[in-house]
Amino acid sequence: MRWRPRGLRSQITAAIAALVTVVVALAGLVIVARIDHRDRTDVDRQLAARAQKVRQDADKLLGQGDHEDDHAEGDEGRDDYGGLLAGSQSLVRLLSDGKVIAQRGDSPPTALPLPDRDGYRTIEADGETWRSLTGPLNPAGDRLEVLQDVDSIERRLADNTALVAAVTALAALAAAAGVWTTTRILLQPLQRLRTGALAVSADTTAPQLPEVTHPQEVADLSRALNTMLDQLRTSMESTRRFTADAGHELRTPLTSLGVTIEALQRNPDLPAPQRARALAAMSNEHHRITGLLTGLQTLARGDAHALPDRTPVALDVLLEEAVTHAVRRHPTVTYRLTADTPATVNGWPAGLRTAIDNLLDNAALHGRPDGNVDVRLTRAEGEVRISVSDDGPGIPPDQRQTMKERFTRGPRTRATGSGLGLALVEQQAHLHQGTFHLAQSPAGGLRATIKVPSAGPV
Structure with a gap:
């Protein structure tokens, strides 16, 4: 060997x-x-x-x-040959x-x-x-x-x-002694990284590896490792948050669903009207659980940046499809779409569609019954704006920022929901390097606006 x-x-x-x-x-x-x-x-x-x-x-x-030896004594030193x-x-x-x-x-x-x-x-x-x-x-x-x-x-x-x-x-x-001494000095940054790596903990929130400035290769390695640790920490925090949120929010609907099932089992001869109301309640809880899990999964994926590669997305086409499906989901609401010009952004079609669907459903559920919803797509100064306005009661200015938080529902809402809609919209806006704002609409209701950078010429 x-x-x-x-x-x-x-x-x-x-x-x-x-x-x-x-x-x-x-x-x-x-x-x-x-x-x-x-x-x-x-x-x-x-x-x-x-x-x-x-x-x-x-x-x-x-x-x-x-x-050879017949020289005369006085001939030594002569050179005749x-x-x-x-x-x-x-x-x-x-x-x-x-x-x-x-x-x-x-x-x-x-x-x-x-x-x-x-x-x-x-x-x-x-x-x-x-x-x-x-x-x-x-x-x-x-x-x-x-x-x-x-x-x-x-x-x-x-x-x-x-x-x-x-x-x-x-x-x-000499070379071995010199190199042995020199490498001790040159490898000190790697030794610092090794010491920092041994101290890595899942509960550590600060940068876990020391910042190395030289040599350049070790500095690049330090930055790459810290970036990787940040991504792992973000993914872990997202998993923990998903677990905690799911456990907390699913407890109530699952308990309600279990109580209803036990009631039906104990009363097999329950009158038809009461049985129908119980089944309707179970169906509502099922839809609530499904929507909650879908929303939490989308939020967790966004928190962990587990996203596909960006692709060009035609927002005018995506918005038209979203409005068409929203009309089918809410046939009593009047949707008016205004898209003056085509608009393209670099992003994730599924994420943008989720944000738009949440805004359209939010306007239909929390606006005026049988009301109007105005949807506009505009471009200006290198950005694309999507605004959804309703004619409902709106949200007071001091509560608008709070309403973007997860599991937050307005005190006057009359619709069931998970409280994740606006949180999903804001997350998608940030993932697309954009912003999300809430304001009062011209009709007195709520106007929600997403601004994201444009990928096409203005």
Whole structure:
């Protein structure tokens, strides 16, 4: 099983240390190789120059044979054979018919093998390394071989390689120590986020993660996480509110429905008129429960922003359909629709239709019996306005804001309802970046106006 650092800090440190090791090692080896190549090229160049000079002294070398120590005492330091003094670690050999007929220079303890071809070659003998250049000497077929001991070059190569290894190890250690210290500082914002995330609680209402300003990537992560937590908190609060509202508001109609059912069960011989009234009451409670659940579900979905993508909505067409259906629901009410121009907004057709239906039903139920409802669609200054006016008793100015709250019903209302209609309208207006206002209508009743930004040209 391969070992791999678990922590981000350890992984960054290991990765950078490995990268520095590879880079420094490669760079060092390239430099060492270049130096070694230069040294060996210089040796080959010196061998070629020495061979050229020795050819000029070949007759002297042939005359003295292979006696290296017959210098006169006063001749030490003289150079009669191309710099081939004793101690120069160089050797010259004259070859004829596969035999050495003369040589001059430093001879190794072990005899060097004879060359089998002309040109450069490297020879290993008794732990020493020699570089050799062989070439023809004269038309008679004699050959000249010039050799140079290159142990110093080999030692330099080994020393340079060891130096590169040491520098690479030191560079890797220095890089690891530097990265380990630096990442501790750079990862502090992430550590703060981690600490904040461990402290996240479902009951926390304030921002739960610290605001990070740098580096930019961590700052973006901080904002994204806080946005996600806000959405989760909103969704949770919406769920709690839905549960609490449903439990509170459904208790009364369900109790009433249960009492009526028990009464019918205990009195199977109940007269027909009383049974009809009981069934009608049960039907009303059923409709009330259904409407209440639908309204609560719509409010909860809006609170949690669980909404589909926005699409262009033709309000004039949507309003005409809504008025047509409202006439069927309230046949005794007269609806008058005025839509001077087409209007389009970006939003959710279902949500806008819910808001419009609630305004139309509210005007019919709480306005004057068999009264008139005026519906107008206008555009001005980049916004679309939908106003619904009735000729009923209206709402006093000091109660209009209160009537927008959930489960609020007017003291003089004569119609049953859940008290969620105006709350739904205001929520949809806000979700569409608009506003919702209540005022007195020209006929003395209530005028409800929704204003939302227009998507089309004014």
